[in-house]
Amino acid sequence: MSRSGRDPWKSAATLRWLVFGLVVAGLAVASLFTAGEIGRSRAIAATESRATDGGTLALAILRGELEKQRALPVILARDPDVRQALTGGSRHGLDLKLEAIAKEARAAVIYLLGPDGVAIAASNWNEPTSFVGNDYSFRDYFRGAVANGAAEQFALGTVSQRPGLYVTRRIEEGGRSLGVIVVKAEFDRVEADWRALGGQTYVVDKRGVVLLSTVEDWRFGVEAPLDPATAAAIRDSLQFGTAPLTLLPLQERGDLVQGAGAFAGRYVRMRQPVATTDWLLEVLQPVDAAITAGRSQSQALVALLLMPGAALAGFALYRRQRNLARQEADARSKAELEDRVAERTAELAGANERLVAEMAKRTRAQERLSNLREELAKANRLATLGQITAGVAHEVNQPLAALRTYAENARTFLKRAEPADADGALIRIVSLTDRIGTITEALRGFARRGKEPLAPVPIGTIIDGALTLLEGPLRLAGVTPLVTAPPEPVHVIARPIELEQVFVNLLRNAIEALMEGGQGGEPALAITVTPKDERVEIAITDRGPGLSEQALAQLFTPFSTSKPKGLGLGLVISQDMIVSFGGTLTATSAPGAGASFVITLERAAA
Template sequence: MDSRSRGAGRRLGWAAALAGLLLAVIAVAAFGWAGEHARVASDVAAAQQARSAASRLAGELQKFRLLPLVLIEYPDVHDVLGGGDAATVRRMNSKLELLAERTDAAVIYLIARDGRTIAASNWREPQSFVGQNYGFRPYFRDAMAKGGAELFALGTVSGRPGLFVARRVEDAGRTLGVIVVKVEFDRLEAEWARQPLSTFVADDHGVIIITSRDDWRFRTLAPIDAPTRAAIRAALQFGNLPLAPLPLTRDGNSWTGPGAQYRAAAIAVPMAGARLYAFQPLAPAEASANATARTAILIAFILLAALLTWVFRAREKRRLQEEARHMLEVEVAARTSDLVDANRRFRAAREELAQASRLGTIGQITAGVAHEINQPVAAIRGFAENAGKFLDRGDAAKARDNMGTIVSLTERIGAIIAELRSFARRTTPTMGPVEIGPVVDGALLLVGDRIRENGVAIERTGDTDGLRCIADRVRLEQILVNLLQNALDALGGRSDPRIRIETQAADEIVIIVADNGPGVDAEVADNLFTPFVTGKADGLGLGLGIARDIAREFGGTLDHVASPIGGAAFKLVVRRA
C-alpha cells in the first residue's frame, strides 16, 4: 500500500514538473509575442504620425514657397531692387510687413545684387534686416546663380531658426536681386508637441532642425565629419552650436537612450535631403502587451492547475477505493465539494480576465490640408501679370483695378486658411444668408484660367437672382471650387468639354455640378467621400470629404449622382434663407 502511494506520488511529481516546464515554455512564448507585438504596434503608431506630420509640413511649405513666386511679379519689387527712391522703399516695407502678418511668414525681405538688404517686413523692429549684408549666405549665392534656393539656418540677426526660401528677381533678362521669405515653424512644433510621440525633421547632414522636443533641437542623428562641420560653420548656418549627437544608440528601427526606448518611422519631406522622423516610445506598448502576456500565462496556469488537480483527484479516488468503500465515499464527497468551489472560482476568474483583455476603439486620424489656396494664388499671379502689362501700356486705372482684385483675393486666401483651420478644430462657422449667384461667380472666377485654357464650355441653368441660402460664403465657395476643379481634372483630353451648373429652388436649394467626362471609377464610387480614397493618380483623396463635412455643417448634403450630360455629377443641397 505504501509502495503504491510512493509510486503515485512520484508520478504526480513528474506530472507537476512537466506542467511547470510547459508553463515556462508558455511564458517564454507569451513574452516573446508581447515584445514583437509591442514593436509592431509602435511601428504602426510611428508610421501613422510620420505620414500625418509630413502631410501637415508639406502644406506649410507649399504655402510659403508660393509667396516669393507671386512677389517676383510685383512691380514695386522691381522698382525697389532697381534703385527706387526712399518713398518707394517705405511703401515696399509697409506692404511686406502687411503680407508677412497675413501669411504668418516670419520675415519677407529684398536683397540687392551686392547682398545688402533694401526692404524688409521687420523694418520697424530693433533687429531689422534692412541694411544687413547677406552676401555670404548660401541661399543668396545659390538664388543669384540658379534662380532659387532654400536653406534652414539660424538667423544671424534674430538668432531664431527658420527656413529661408529665396528666389531671383529679374527684369528683361537683367538680375536685380533676390526676394527671401523666412519661415518659422513654432506653431507646427507646438502641434507636434501635443502628441505622445517625438516628431522631428533632420536635414541632409542629419541635423535636427524642426522638432517637438527643445532638448533635441540642433542635435544630430550621427556624428558629423570635420569637413562638413567646417562648411556648416563657414556659412554660419547654425552659428557656433556644437551640433552634438543625440544621446541615443540605434539598432535598426530601435533607438535607445537613458531610461527610454523608441521605435522610429522616417519619411521623406519636400526639403532638400530632409526626412521626417516619428519616435514612438516603446514602453506603453510593452506594458500593454506584457499585461496581455501575463493574462495568458495566468490562464494557462489556472488550466494546468485544474488539470493537475483533476489528475490528483482521480488518483486519490482510486487510492481511496482500495482502502475502504466508506472512506472513499466520504473523500469523494469532500473532493467533489472542493472541485465545485474551484470550478466556480475558475469561471469567475475567467470572466474577469476576458473582460480585462477586451480592446478599445481605434480613433481616426485626420490631417487638415488647405490645397484650395492654389486657385486664388494662381488668379493673383494672373492679375499681377496683367497689371504689369497695363502699367507698361500706361493704363494705370486698369492696373489699379487688378491690384484691387489682388487685394480681395489675398483676403480670400486668408479667409480660406482661417476657415480650413477652423474646420480642422471643428469650430462652428459664421452662418447667415448668402446669395447663390455671387458665390457661383466667385468660384468660376477662381478657376477661370483653367476653364479658358482647356476650352471648357460652361452651362448655367436656373435663376439665381435674389436666391439666398443659409451658409458661410467662403466655405460654400470652397465646395463649388472643389467640385469645379474635379470636373476640370476629369475633362482632360476631351474634344468637347462641358460643365453644367444647375440651380434649383424650392423648399431647399439644389446646386448640381456636372461634367461630360469619363465619370467616377466604379472601384472608388462607394468610398468616394472617405479620406485618402481617390481616383486621381496624384490626388490626396481629401477634397470631397472636406466638402461634404462643410455641407453638413450648413445643415445640407453633398452626394454623387448620375450626370445629366454623361459624366460625373455632384448634388449640393442647402437650406433656403
C-alpha cells in the same frame, strides 16, 4: 501489510508528485514566456501603427507650411513695387507692403537684397533687429539664387538667432540680375501641432543634423557623429551658429530605440522622407508602457487558462493516489472504487473539454469583435474620404458646364465670322479653367479647415461672380434674377472662393426648382442683401414648387436628395462653409409656396 511493503508505494507517490510539479512548472514558465513575447510583439506593432499615423499627419502639416511659404518668393519676384525698389523707386513703401504680407502669410520675415547682397527693404524695418542695411552676400541662399535663380537653406538667423528656412528667388530684367527676394519661414506652429500628436517628432537633413524638433534641446543635434571635415564646414558656414552639434540621447537597440537622460526608455521609430527636400521626418513613440501592458494581459490570460488545467490534473493525480492506497485494503472495495473513479474521471474530462471549448469560443468571439472594430474604423475613414471626393466632383461640374456653354458659343461666333465675340467667349473659357483649379484648391483647403484666412469680402462681387457662372442655366430657364442691395458696397467676413461656391449651389438649386415647375408671379428668383447692425442677411428666394416637410427636415443631411442624379452633398458643404465663417444657413419652404434660403454673416468694414 508490513512497513517495508508501504515504503516503495510512498516513494512512487512522492516521485509522481515531483514529476507532476516539474511538468506544471516547466509548462507554466514556457507558456508565460511565450505569452510575454506575443504581448511584446503586439504592443510594438500597435505602437508602430500609431507612429505611422502620427508621422503621416506630421508630414502633411510640414508640407502644407512649406508649400505656402515657397509660393511667396515666386509671387513677390513679379511684383512691380519690388522691381521699382531695385531700380530706384520708393523703398519705404515696399517696407510697409512686405510687413503686411508677412503678417498675412505668417512668414517670420520678408526682405529684398540688392545685387550686392545688402538688404534694401524688409518687413521688420521698424524693429530693433531690422535687416535693412545688413550684408547677406555670404549666405548660401543668396549665392544659390544668384547662380541658379532660386535656392533654399535652413539656417540660424545671424540677427534674430532664430532658426528657419530661407526661400529665395532671383529678380532679373533683360538677363541682368537686379536682386534677390528672401522669405524666412519659422516652424513654431508646426512644432506645436506636432506636440499635439504625442511622442517626439523631429526633422534631420541629409547629414543627420536636427533642424526641427518638438524637443527644444535636440535642435542642431546629430544622430551620428560627424566627420571632422563636415563638422568644420558647418561651423565655418555659420549655418547653425555656434551650436555644438552634440549627439542625440538615442541609441539603436534591435528593432527599438533606447533613450537616455530625461528621455530614458524605449521607443518605436518611424522615418519618412519629406518630398521636394533632402530632409527626413522621424517620429518616436514610447513603447515601454505598451509592452508592459501587453505582456501582463497575455500572461494573465495564459495564467487563467493554466490554473484550471493544473488544478484538474493535480486533483486527478490525488484521486489516483488515494485509489492506489485503497487497493491494499480490500480487493472488492478496490474494484468498486475503481468504477467510481473511472466514472468521476469521465465527468471531469467532459467538464474539462467543455471548459476548454468555451474558452476557445470566447477567444474567437473576442478576435471577431476586434476585427469588426477595425473594419468599422476603416469604413468610417472611407466614408469621410468619399464625401470629400464626391464634393470635389460636385463643385467642379459647375464650371465645367459653363466651359461647355462658352465653347459652344465660341464655335457659333466663329461660324458667324464674329471674332470679337468668339475671343470674349474664349477669354471666359480661360478664366473658367483657372477657376476649376481655384475651386479644387478651395475645397482642399475646406477639407483641412482653415488653410485660407478669413477676410473682408464684398458681397456684391460674390453675387456677380455666381450669376456670371450660372449665366447659361439662367438663360436656359428664362429667369432674370432680381438683386436688391444697398447702393454702397457691403462687406462680410468670409473666404471669397468658398462663399461664391455657396451662392452657386443655392442659385443652381433655385434654377432647377424653377425649371421643374414654377408657381408664377414676379420675380421668379430674388436675391436680397439686408445689413443689420453687425450682421448681414442674404436671402435667395424662388417661386418654385417648394419642399415637403420631410424633405425640409432632411435638407442638410449628407446623401439625402430628391434629385435622380444628385449626391445630396451641395447643401451640406454649403452649410459647413457658412458655419466655418461664423455664420448660419437656414431654409424655409412649403409645398407650392417656393423656397427661401437665408445666409447670415458677420459684417466687415470695407
